[in-house]
Amino acid sequence: MPTGTDLPVAQRAVFEGFQHSWLVPLFYVLATVALIIFFYGVYRRVGRYRAGKRATLVRGWPRRIARSLMEVLTSRRIGRRDRYTGVAHAFIFWAFGFLFLGTTTIFLDHDVLGLVAPSLEFWKGAFFLGFSVVMDVSAALFIIGLVMMAVRRAFFSTFRLSYRRVDGKQQDRSAYEREDWWFLGQLLLIGVTGLLLEAFRLIHDHPWFQGYSPVGLAVAKGFEALGMTAPSAGEAHFVTWWVHAFLALTFIAYIPYAKSVHMLASWANAAARDEKAAVVLPTQETGAQTIPLTPIAANLTWKQLLAVDACTKCGRCHEVCPARTSGAPLSPRDLVLDLREFLGGRRGTAAAAQGTLSAAATALRDDGSPLISADVLWSCTTCRACIEVCPVGIEHVPLIVGMRQTLVEEGEMDQNLAQALMNLGRKGNSFGQSERARAKWAEQAGVPIKDARTEHCEYLWFVGDFASYDPRAQRVSQSVARVLHHLGVDFGILFESERNAGNDARRIGEEGLFESLAEKNMKALSQASFDRIFTTDPHSYNTLKNEYPAYGLECEVLHYTQLLQRLAAEGKMQIVAPQDITVTYHDPCYLGRYNRVFDAPRELIRLTGATLLEMPRNREESFCCGAGGGRIFTGDSLYGEKPAESRIREAAGLHGIESFVVACPKDMAMYTDAAKTAGYEQQIAVEDVIFLIERALGIGAKTPEEVNA
Amino acid sequence: MRIAVVMKLVPDVVEELVLSEDGKRLERGDIALKANEFDEQALEQALLLKESSGAELTVIAAETGDVDEMLYTALAKGADRALKLVGDGLQDGIWNAQYAGILVDVIADVGADAVLTGVQANDDLDGQLATWLAAGLGWSFATVVSGVEAAGESLIAKKEFAGGLTANLRLPLPAVLGIQASPEPPRYAPISRVRQIMKTQSLEEREVTAPAGSITVLSLRPPEKTGGAEMIEGDVQAKAARIAEVLAQQGI
Numbered sequence: 001m002p003t004g005t006d007l008p009v010a011q012r013a014v015f016e017g018f019q020h021s022w023l024v025p026l027f028y029v030l031a032t033v034a035l036i037i038f039f040y041g042v043y044r045r046v047g048r049y050r051a052g053k054r055a056t057l058v059r060g061w062p063r064r065i066a067r068s069l070m071e072v073l074t075s076r077r078i079g080r081r082d083r084y085t086g087v088a089h090a091f092i093f094w095a096f097g098f099l100f101l102g103t104t105t106i107f108l109d110h111d112v113l114g115l116v117a118p119s120l121e122f123w124k125g126a127f128f129l130g131f132s133v134v135m136d137v138s139a140a141l142f143i144i145g146l147v148m149m150a151v152r153r154a155f156f157s158t159f160r161l162s163y164r165r166v167d168g169k170q171q172d173r174s175a176y177e178r179e180d181w182w183f184l185g186q187l188l189l190i191g192v193t194g195l196l197l198e199a200f201r202l203i204h205d206h207p208w209f210q211g212y213s214p215v216g217l218a219v220a221k222g223f224e225a226l227g228m229t230a231p232s233a234g235e236a237h238f239v240t241w242w243v244h245a246f247l248a249l250t251f252i253a254y255i256p257y258a259k260s261v262h263m264l265a266s267w268a269n270a271a272a273r274d275e276k277a278a279v280v281l282p283t284q285e286t287g288a289q290t291i292p293l294t295p296i297a298a299n300l301t302w303k304q305l306l307a308v309d310a311c312t313k314c315g316r317c318h319e320v321c322p323a324r325t326s327g328a329p330l331s332p333r334d335l336v337l338d339l340r341e342f343l344g345g346r347r348g349t350a351a352a353a354q355g356t357l358s359a360a361a362t363a364l365r366d367d368g369s370p371l372i373s374a375d376v377l378w379s380c381t382t383c384r385a386c387i388e389v390c391p392v393g394i395e396h397v398p399l400i401v402g403m404r405q406t407l408v409e410e411g412e413m414d415q416n417l418a419q420a421l422m423n424l425g426r427k428g429n430s431f432g433q434s435e436r437a438r439a440k441w442a443e444q445a446g447v448p449i450k451d452a453r454t455e456h457c458e459y460l461w462f463v464g465d466f467a468s469y470d471p472r473a474q475r476v477s478q479s480v481a482r483v484l485h486h487l488g489v490d491f492g493i494l495f496e497s498e499r500n501a502g503n504d505a506r507r508i509g510e511e512g513l514f515e516s517l518a519e520k521n522m523k524a525l526s527q528a529s530f531d532r533i534f535t536t537d538p539h540s541y542n543t544l545k546n547e548y549p550a551y552g553l554e555c556e557v558l559h560y561t562q563l564l565q566r567l568a569a570e571g572k573m574q575i576v577a578p579q580d581i582t583v584t585y586h587d588p589c590y591l592g593r594y595n596r597v598f599d600a601p602r603e604l605i606r607l608t609g610a611t612l613l614e615m616p617r618n619r620e621e622s623f624c625c626g627a628g629g630g631r632i633f634t635g636d637s638l639y640g641e642k643p644a645e646s647r648i649r650e651a652a653g654l655h656g657i658e659s660f661v662v663a664c665p666k667d668m669a670m671y672t673d674a675a676k677t678a679g680y681e682q683q684i685a686v687e688d689v690i691f692l693i694e695r696a697l698g699i700g701a702k703t704p705e706e707v708n709a
Numbered sequence: 710m711r712i713a714v715v716m717k718l719v720p721d722v723v724e725e726l727v728l729s730e731d732g733k734r735l736e737r738g739d740i741a742l743k744a745n746e747f748d749e750q751a752l753e754q755a756l757l758l759k760e761s762s763g764a765e766l767t768v769i770a771a772e773t774g775d776v777d778e779m780l781y782t783a784l785a786k787g788a789d790r791a792l793k794l795v796g797d798g799l800q801d802g803i804w805n806a807q808y809a810g811i812l813v814d815v816i817a818d819v820g821a822d823a824v825l826t827g828v829q830a831n832d833d834l835d836g837q838l839a840t841w842l843a844a845g846l847g848w849s850f851a852t853v854v855s856g857v858e859a860a861g862e863s864l865i866a867k868k869e870f871a872g873g874l875t876a877n878l879r880l881p882l883p884a885v886l887g888i889q890a891s892p893e894p895p896r897y898a899p900i901s902r903v904r905q906i907m908k909t910q911s912l913e914e915r916e917v918t919a920p921a922g923s924i925t926v927l928s929l930r931p932p933e934k935t936g937g938a939e940m941i942e943g944d945v946q947a948k949a950a951r952i953a954e955v956l957a958q959q960g961i
Contacts, residue, residue: 411896418897434724512901
């Protein structure tokens with residue numbers, strides 16, 4: 001390769017080899033048309049979001065944008081659990097980004113500077129050479145990424161890419177598959193024609209800097225080996241140039257109308273995403289809304305309308321959903337796609353928002369059934385796995401809760417659930433038992449428990465329903481009391497003044513009941529004297545910590561595993577009887593995914609001397625027991641397989657597991673049942689982490705067998 | 710059609726029952742009261758009738774305790790009117806015969822041509838209310854009914870008999886029905902709607918005087934534990950031995 005200062009400045013002409021003077025203006029006309037179509041599509045989309053309700057975003061826009069930028073630039077959320085797709089998407093994303101920037105650079109240099117200040121043109125020389133290498137490598141990565149995606153789609157039997165519905169409704173979804181393939185195919189054609197273009201140009205010109213296009217040069221050599229000459233390359237270049245330009249321009253025009261809209265909407269949605277989605281449900285003041293089962297744009301917030309556009313149909317939520325996994329009719333993906341299909345037409349317009357559409361256009365679907373069925377909505381355990389896994393930040397659970405509010409309003413619910421709600425309303429507990437019996441378990445605890453209503457205590461223990469009334473969970477509460485007493489913790493309870501905290505009631509969609517329970521609890525709390533709160537139940541923990549501040553709760557709220565972890569850190573836990581057993585630990589949804597408490601229970605387990613083996617689905621990926629969001633009251637009617645049994649089988653697959661350790665009273669009930677019904681009762685003991693600790697501290701000498709007896 | 714649903718409060722047996730010092734009645738101040746669950750079935754049946762045939766629905770309850778929430782909940786579920794009967798002596802509780810005596814005039818004033826109430830209650834010491842009401846009003850009557858449909862100037866009541874027999878009875882209006890079960894379980898009234906109703910609607914009140922009671926309670930006492938089940942523990946051999954022993958003892 002020639003080097004030295006005598007070489008001409010590296011550059012190339014734009015529109016090289018165009019023989020007719022009208023061809024260049026034609027390109028500009030086509031480009032303008034494409035941009036008009038693009039911007040019209042964006043305008044229509046934005047118009048739809050504007051037809052939605054106002055929703056106040058939590059502050060922190062700079063942080064949100066920075067967060068979404070990092071997520072998009074690193075493909076982090078796409079690569080989670082799926083490195084292959086993450087890498088392929090990163091290739092496509094980065095290559096597309098550089099190629100787009102490259103085209104924009106040429107536009108700025110040639111069409112802007114070239115017209116107003118030709119002396120400032122910079123697309124030449126050293127910059128040009130660097131530019132050339134980057135574009136060349138990007139084109140190659142672009143093609144590799146797209147081929148990886150195509151191979152995955154065609155040859156991997158990836159369950160989540162199947163569009164088969166799970167609710168039994170018949171729907172032809174082949175259009176989705178065609179759209180997916182067209183999206184991939186068009187990008188691939190653009191990439192390949194771009195690379196060919198480069199190769200043909202190199203064959204035609206053979207400039208001294210051809211080495212700065214390594215991939216293009218290799219392709220060029222290939223064509224030359226097949227006998228391509230400079231003149232024929234020039235002709236091929238001209239034709240390919242137009243094919244490439246036409247494909248690229250149609251792609252740009254098409255962006256806001258198809259799957260490619262995710263390039264805009266998903267990014268926007270990732271920025272608008274609420275990190276506390278479902279953790280804190282909106283109150284009336286912050287835009288709480290009852291959503292009809294067949295909503296129009298006016299029933300949803302702009303953010304929710306944006307979210308349904310942002311879905312790329314990647315199917316991650318479909319794959320992890322415990323309802324879907326267990327044969328229930330709910331698929332979070334289908335929920336979002338149903339909404340998108342329905343709102344895509346006139347129902348998603350400003351006219352619908354202002355009520356100027358005819359009743360026919362805004363009412364039910366053609367067959368008169370609601371868009372989202374009650375069974376779909378009642379299937380949700382609110383476990384938040386869908387929100388956790390969604391790479392674009394869609395918030396399914398608040399949508400489902402909004403629609404459940406409509407069902408509650410219409411009284412359309414399982415009879416057991418109605419009974420639980422009535423019990424909560426009348427007695428403050430879902431069991432329908434006497435309020436006065438709430439603290440009966442304390443009589444058998446074997447240690448004194450202070451009455452926080454009459455005596456000051458450092459910790460107020462919010463016990464919760466299951467830990468107070470369920471016989472299996474009562475033993476957990478008694479053990480917690482003994483351990484804390486042993487460790488010298490100053491704690492008390494509210495006795496019969498405590499009510500269910502309302503976490504489930506709210507997620508069932510009975511907002512009024514939640515408010516009533518919260519008000520009663522706040523009244524009882526305000527009359528007690530304490531410094532901090534801890535809970536046994538992760539569900540109570542979630543609402544006390546995250547939702548009660550809106551009702552005036554100001555103190556710190558801990559889960560008992562966090563409290564014990566602190567005591568351990570202070571060196572107060574003297575292990576006298578190390579537990580030589582092998583256990584696994586199940587992360588409760590409302591402790592782990594909801595509140596990111598993953599390590600405290602694990603540290604406690606290790607402290608007892610037990611060996612902890614992790615199940616394949618652990619921490620953020622923990623699999624719901626099926627009890628959340630009111631599902632514990634509704635029975636198994638909508639589910640084929642119990643999620644808790646599937647979970648026990650997962651644990652049984654680990655080698656030598658003796659105990660299945662939980663940190664949630666509902667899990668205690670769910671998994672003791674599941675271990676029995678799945679036939680693992682003799683093999684695996686289900687026990688709360690507190691039992692391990694109690695034994696290790698030498699307080700109780702119970703073995704797992706005794707504990708489960 | 711105008712339907713009156715008669716409801717009443719009964720002792721909540723989930724809570725502790727407290728006897729008065731003389732041992733002749735429950736200490737109403739210390740026990741919890743709740744809506745009679747069969748009356749809730751009657752209300753649900755009446756709401757279904759209203760929805761299918763467009764009846765006007767009045768819910769009536771005597772103030773033998775705090776009946777407001779029960780009545781507001783009935784309004785939230787879809788009743789058109791709620792009538793609270795107030796008067797001296799009601800707070801101590803009344804017998805069904807007394808309640809029926811009060812209701813005869815009230816129902817005439819409401820203009821009801823069908824009265825639905827629960828088939829029974831846990832404090833029915835003097836017979837069922839529906840029976841007393843039918844006798845007092847002199848209307849056609851069916852009880853232990855588990856489904857009612859309107860048919861012009863009459864009601865078709867589904868009634869179950871022993872041995873799995875079911876009969877559909879035609880009752881000319883006016884009629885009194887004792888409801889065993891509604892075809893649908895009682896609906897749930899969201900708390901927010903009950904609260905809304907409490908703000909926007911008020912209960913109608915009517916002063917009543919209870920006639921003298923007809924029966925006298927000599928004594929009330931909690932049931933005494935007699936015998937019980939024996940849980941047979943141990944392995945299969947031990948269990949079988951114990952069962953054989955018990956069978957032998959019983960001479961079976």
